[in-house]
Amino acid sequence: MEFSWLETRWARPFYLAFVFCLALGLLQTIKLYLRRQRLLRDLRAFPTPPTHWFLGHQKFIQDDNMEKLEEIIEKYPRAFPFWIGPFQAFFYIYDPDYAKTFLSRTDPKSQYLQKFLPPLIGKGLLALDGPKWFQHRCLLTPGFHFNILKAYIEVMAHSVKTMLDKWEKICSTQDTSLEVYEHINLMSLDIIMKCAFSKETNCQTNSTHDPYVKAIFELSKIIFHRLYSFLYHSDIIFKLSPQGYRFQKLSRVLNQYTDAIIQERKKSLQAGVKQNNTQKRKYQDFLDIVLSAKDENGSSFSDTDVHSEVSMFLLGGHDSLAASISWILYCLALNPEHQERCREEVRGILGDGCSITWDQLDEMSYTTMCIKETCRLIPAVPSIFRDLSKPLTFPDGCTLPAGITVVLSIWGLHHNPAVWKNPKVFDPLRFSQENSDQRHPYAYLPFSAGSRNCIGQQFAMVQLKVTIALILLHFRVTPDPTRPPTFSSHFILKPKNGMYLQLKKLSEC
Template sequence: MFIYLFAIIVILCVIHIIFNYNASARLLRRIPGPPDRFIVGNSPELLLSSVELMKLPRKYAERWAKSGICRFWTFPWAAVMIYDPKDIEIVLSGMKHHEKSVIYKFLSPWLGDGLLVSAGEKWQHRRKILTPAFHFNILRQFSVILEENSQRLVERLEKTVGQPIDVTPILSEFTLNSICETAMGTQLNKETTGAGKAYKDAIYELGQILVQRFISFHLYSDIIFFSTSLGRKLKKHLNALHRFTERVISDRKDYLDYFGLNFGDEIVDDDKFIYKKRKKTAMLDLLIAAERDGEIDSQGIQEEVDTFMFEGHDTTASGLTFCFMLLANNKHIQDKIVAELDDIFGDSTRPANMEDFAKMRYLECCIKESLRLYPPVHFISRNINEPVKLNNYEVPGGTSCFVFIYDLHRRSDLFKNPSVFDPDRFLPENSVGRHPYSYIPFSAGPRNCIGQKFAIMEMKSAVSEVLRKYELRPVTRPSDIEFIADIVLRNSGPVEVTFVKRQK
């Protein structure tokens, strides 16, 4: 027994020496960070409740944001967190470090090699296929659908007038309907409404499972993870997610089989000759057309639909939730938006169009400020593929690099009074000189969010339609917000607002 115990101690000491005193480890140890523990490094720091775990990056930012960088190590994984926009630009602006970090592999059972997770030539090829789906002319077509959904949202709120309500599930339903009808070309009906709810519930549960896996390093191995009850629970929720998106794809293929892949004709004049060009509409139609051209297979379609269904509804719902909460708590700002809307629409009750959205400049400032304070994607992470100097420290290749967008956006040296909701920050005259990588709610560089213009348009549509009919009054206040650890920014409880009919 003594020999076995002695052997274990020797092995642990050897591991400790190898992984703490090799060349890469020595470089990392020069970077400031929490104190290490024997063998396990900093991993005990992650043994927290969901709420406390979400506070940990805030704790690190408070201590090390001014120095611009800190490091985190646990056998056999190393990471740095960067807070300086100049360093963030180094990591995000090119293709050198465009590969997502190891934690994104946990999304692979759900999203496969979709645009969020893939890298290299596969990512470039998929991005090329999908980019036309968010062209201005396509967004114009989408705007009509978004307005129809926004009007249904207003009707839905009619039933709740004068009562405090949790806006999160209502807005989640709105954004799911919107992404289905625009990018997927499929309208949810009574038959699929229940499946849609199961889909939204599964996403919430899946987020909690992924967080548990992230903080449990023994579960990083797929073989170990999927043999546990947590892994089996994940598979159950994945079945619900994939059943829903498979139904969306199947319905659209049936539609196209019946009516044909007809993108319509657009007359193009390039000064040399006039010709007809196929106009592409729903993103899913692009993928189906690419499959028929041999550029993508059915699994690839599934991956991209799973990716866009998640990113296109859950993140926007989070953004709208916190935007409504902020407007309810800042009546003077809400009144300024209404005055802008009155200038645009007068006494008319007509729906908004693309030209109207372009005139909603102050509302856009409000949306941008809301996304600064409450970025739905509150962190991103990349793999440092080769050694790089960040904040005068050498970061070795193979290190994961985290950008906590929430903390970046609340740096007092980048944004004066950073916790204050002040849309005037984004007026053109106040944006001069701001580092382009100090505000990145949609990430930045080549891997920025392909649907960011769509998301802003959707938020403008929802907020403007609601404010034209209702006054938002506060229930949940910013001081009540307590985040839980998740892949999307979420409050631990309801986010409540009261809607009162606006008096003309």
């Protein structure tokens, strides 16, 4: 009897806990079921490709299968629901009229991205919404004025020439197949560190494994995998996973790197050396502008704001541009007739290439068309996510309710055969003035559009022109048929296993 009394006494709390957990699990199951039914109802007007009952459509995205996406776009020429597991769906759009309607609104950034991206970009311009976003946009806009960008050209050219010197040493004896993406990534980081922070890292010559570059690449991969793996949407499950542990470690590397740059500048300012440094540099860098920015009420950025905007500029200013430069070179390597025409144009403008100016960049019309055509074929940022704050009605009358996550697939828009004739063909003349004037204004969106278009698009175009012009002046590039690049479709569309090109040295400056 004594044993039975103890058993009853101690078992009862466990029974109650079990029943409580069972009830919670049942409520959660009902909640998920109702969520699925609501999504099915809200999206029933839009046909969708066949889905796996548990994985949804996420497998072909995780497999970097861009060709599969193109097949879907051809079959569903405006939009389709994209299921991530059984209880979450994004609504993909890639039609110019749909894009115009979507981008003309001020819907907030997707909560899924807000949840996953802060370690990369903080709560800066890219993540903000509403009045605070408007305040940050106004404060940062002067940093991208053409007078500021003009001063960056010399800095960019110097960093590009450092990379070209490395290539010339490698190719001094014979034509060489070289993995160029790593070199371009470090060159782009070198540029952004100088333009944003006037910081000489010597990352191109002293390190091929910069901790910041490694942390950015791996964090981007982890976040993308988490976004499209619905089990990892749970913070508890993710934090207990090996990827979650690695995520925390890399986030610390990134934050320490950024904080060190900011604190070093603040100490310099407190020591009263701002004026001397600025005079020595002959230009204001991005950090000067962020630290000195004040709105009409005299408000300035908080320490957290400064950290977030610096993180955003570091990522947006080097990672996407490194990818774009690599893809431009690859497209020109595949299309030697266009490469040669660009080279002839650059030679006619730059001569020996020992200097490059703002006005000369405007003369590179055909090179600019080739850059734009590559950004159409392979947009560095392949998609934009936003959550609908109110119902959205498209021009054809189809409606989505508030709460749906809409994804503008820039890749899909740029490869939509209903928008572009022969979309897989590299044709720079699509961007002649005549053809551009006849095109739908929302058919080409490498930098988005509307009020939230990319604030750094002019900076990006300047760097792309400077880099491509100087490379073509010194090297002829051809593809390495034994190692074609593949897509790594994270938040930035990068070459998955590097970019191998055959380089032939042409001349020296």
